Each structure stands twice: as structure tokens, then as C-alpha cells.
Amino acid sequence: MGSTRKNKPKIIVILGPTASGKSDLAVKLSLRLGGEVVSADSRQVYGGMDIGSGKITQEEMKGVPHHLLDVANPKRKFTVVRYKKLSEEKVKKILKKGKIPVVCGGTAFYIEALIDGITIPEVPPDWKMRKRLEKETTENLYAKLKKLDPERAKNIDKKNRRRLVRAIEIVEKSKEPVPNIKKDSPYQPLFLGIKIDRERLDNKIEKRLKKRLNQGMIEEVKGLRESGVSWKRLEEFGLEYKWVAQYLQNKIDYNDMYENIIKDTRRLSKNQMQWWKKDRRINWIETCKEAEKLTQNFLNSP
RNA sequence: GCCGCGGUAGCUCAGUGGUAGAGCGCUUCUCUGAAAAAGAAGAGGUCGUCAGUUCAAUUCUGACUCGCGGCA
Numbered sequence: 151m152g153s154t155r156k157n158k159p160k161i162i163v164i165l166g167p168t169a170s171g172k173s174d175l176a177v178k179l180s181l182r183l184g185g186e187v188v189s190a191d192s193r194q195v196y197g198g199m200d201i202g203s204g205k206i207t208q209e210e211m212k213g214v215p216h217h218l219l220d221v222a223n224p225k226r227k228f229t230v231v232r233y234k235k236l237s238e239e240k241v242k243k244i245l246k247k248g249k250i251p252v253v254c255g256g257t258a259f260y261i262e263a264l265i266d267g268i269t270i271p272e273v274p275p276d277w278k279m280r281k282r283l284e285k286e287t288t289e290n291l292y293a294k295l296k297k298l299d300p301e302r303a304k305n306i307d308k309k310n311r312r313r314l315v316r317a318i319e320i321v322e323k324s325k326e327p328v329p330n331i332k333k334d335s336p337y338q339p340l341f342l343g344i345k346i347d348r349e350r351l352d353n354k355i356e357k358r359l360k361k362r363l364n365q366g367m368i369e370e371v372k373g374l375r376e377s378g379v380s381w382k383r384l385e386e387f388g389l390e391y392k393w394v395a396q397y398l399q400n401k402i403d404y405n406d407m408y409e410n411i412i413k414d415t416r417r418l419s420k421n422q423m424q425w426w427k428k429d430r431r432i433n434w435i436e437t438c439k440e441a442e443k444l445t446q447n448f449l450n451s452p
Numbered sequence: 453g454c455c456g457c458g459g460u461a462g463c464u465c466a467g468u469g470g471u472a473g474a475g476c477g478c479u480u481c482u483c484u485g486a487a488a489a490a491g492a493a494g495a496g497g498u499c500g501u502c503a504g505u506u507c508a509a510u511u512c513u514g515a516c517u518c519g520c521g522g523c524a
Contacts, residue, residue, distance in 0.1 A: 192487060192489080228486090229486065229487090230484095230485060259489090269484080307490090308492090312489080312490045313482095313484085316484075320485095328484065332484095387489095415488085424481075425483085
């Protein structure tokens with residue numbers, strides 16, 4: 151394993167909680183070392199969702215190419231598998247040009263799919279089947295899975311309906327048990343995690359929300375609705391889109407919208423950290439200098 | 453000053469004559485085509501204070517105290 155590792159292409163990953171300043175760092179590093187940014191953000195893949203998802207602007211890119219932004223239509227569902235496929239293609243192209251891919255984003259699952267090369271069963275979602283299964287009680291779903299695939303039933307979260315439905319879907323469509331998850335990274339990654347204390351992050355979250363509201367975030371959501379994105383769909387995107395959609399439907403007042411966005415964003419940042427805190431590969435950095443130093447050492451090493 | 457309503461978990465509030473619950477927050481955790489998604493577990497309360505009735509009071513009674521509203 152150690153010997154093949156050297157042949158793997160180098161890739162840089164910038165991660166961190168929402169509002170921690172990942173995009174800026176990605177641009178800075180890319181300029182310094184000739185990199186191109188591959189976004190890893192489950193909402194920024196959608197066109198038209200700019201302000202609410204905090205998409206980097208043309209100006210902020212400072213000429214650094216950015217990928218995996220605006221590659222999907224918000225009316226349709228985009229999934230990890232699609233992300234994995236598209237991002238792998240982009241990374242390959244960037245490497246071919248002799249540039250360094252800089253993966254940057256807050257969607258841990260997407261990063262894992264790309265960097266760790268996890269295999270996801272080749273069974274596309276069957277929404278009709280899911281709708282049917284949704285009607286069953288959680289206990290029934292679990293019993294059903296236990297019968298179909300006792301192995302998977304052993305370690306699945308028994309009360310998580312969404313997971314149960316997916317597992318049943320895999321078994322029923324593929325006629326085979328859910329395969330064990332496999333991880334096989336095709337890359338040699340350097341993980342840079344942005345370290346920021348709770349209080350400072352909370353301040354940034356609130357400041358950022360105010361900025362987005364000033365930039366016309368509410369108008370953006372209104373525009374999406376007018377272009378045919380349903381309220382239900384908007385609410386699925388969560389956070390800004392969910393609460394602004396409720397506000398626009400007069401379900402909640404402005405203040406509740408504001409507070410709920412703050413609340414959910416804080417919760418999100420905690421959940422993101424939960425995902426990463428056990429990953430020993432991540433270098434937690436506080437300054438740009440540290441990042442540059444680590445990057446340089448990484449690129450100079452064999 | 454009088455009348456009314458209220459004081460229960462960090463917050464908003466349920467509730468019961470046999471020492472208590474929910475939602476949110478908080479802590480910890482999971483993660484196999486929705487992942488900013490979907491879930492799990494846990495820690496928090498001498499039920500405003502004092503006294504009375506009672507085998508037993510957070511629950512009934514009284515006084516006090518604090519908050520809110522109304523009348524003076």
C-alpha cells in the first residue's frame with residue numbers, strides 16, 4: 151500500500167464549518183500554486199441559487215477557475231453519485247493540465263465520495279417505490295429489511311426511515327444484499343481544516359446572513375419560485391431557502407425567518423464538525439500562513 | 453391601593469393529591485444515489501417563598517413575594 155501511494159496524484163482539500171472562510175483560502179492557495187477549485191457543496195451545484203448558498207462571485211474568483219458550480223437545475227435532484235462522477239472528471243482534467251485540484255466545500259459526504267472513493271451501490275433511486283415504502287411504519291420497514299438482508303439490518307440505524315427505505319430499495323432492485331462499503335482513495339490528499347472558535351463563528355454566521363439579506367436573498371428565492379421551483383422543493387434545500395420560502399408564503403414573520411436561519415446554520419456547523427472531528431488526517435489551521443506552509447511541504451514531498 | 457391572571461428544565465409552556473413532562477436549546481453519537489438531508493442517545497427541575505389541611509402536597513387553603521393586565 152505504501153509503495154503505490156507515491157504514484158497517486160496529489161490533491162488538496164479545504165474543509166471547515168460554514169462561514170469559516172473556505173472559499174477565500176481556496177482562491178489564495180490556488181493563485182500561489184497554480185490550482186483550480188473544485189467545489190464540494192450540495193447546494194452550490196444548482197444554478198440560480200447564488201446568494202442563499204453563498205456562491206463565490208466572478209470577482210472573488212480572481213481568475214481562478216471554479217468547477218462544480220451551476221451544474222444542475224434546482225428543479226431536479228442532484229445526488230452524491232452525480233457529484234462523484236462529475237468531480238472525478240474535473241479532477242482528472244485539472245491533473246492532466248499539470249495543475250493542482252483544490253477541493254473546497256462543506257459537504258462532508260461529497261468530499262468523502264470524491265476523495266475516499268467510496269463505492270455506492272449502482273441502484274438509482276426509485277421514487278415510486280420510495281413513496282410506497284414511506285407509507286409503512288418504521289418497525290415494518292426494519293422487519294422487511296431484516297428478512298431481505300440480515301447483514302445490513304445488523305448495523306443500520308433501525309429508526310432511520312430514509313436509510314431503511316434506501317436499503318430495501320437496493321436489495322429489491324439489485325436482487326442482492328447491500329454491499330459493504332468500500333473505500334479506495336485514488337489520490338494522495340492533503341486535508342486543511344479551518345479552525346475557528348464557536349463565538350467567532352456565530353458572529354460570522356450572523357454577519358453573513360445580514361449581508362445576504364442586503365444582497366437580495368429574498369428576491370432570489372422569489373425568483374426561483376417564479377421560475378417554477380416549488381415551495382416544497384425550496385424547503386428541501388434547507389436553511390435560507392426553507393425559511394425564506396416559509397416567510398414568502400406568510401407562514402412565519404420576518405423575525406422568525408431570521409432567527410430560524412441563524413439557528414439552523416449553527417446546527418449545521420456543529421454537524422459538519424461532528425463529521426470531521428474524528429478524521430485524524432485533517433490538519434486544523436488558523437492562519438493562511440500555516441496553510442501555505444503545509445501545502446508547500448506537501449507538494450515538495452515525494 | 454383594589455381586582456384578575458401567572459411564577460414548573462437554559463427558553464416557551466403542558467400536567468397531576470402519591471416528589472414531574474413536551475418542544476426548542478445544550479452534550480454526545482450515527483451516516484452505503486435526498487447529506488445544508490435523515491436519524492439516535494444523554495444531561496438538566498428541592499414545580500416562587502413560608503406556613504396550614506392531609507398518611508402524603510408541585511397539585512388544595514392562606515400569607516408573603518415577583519411579573520403582567522385592568523380599575524382607581
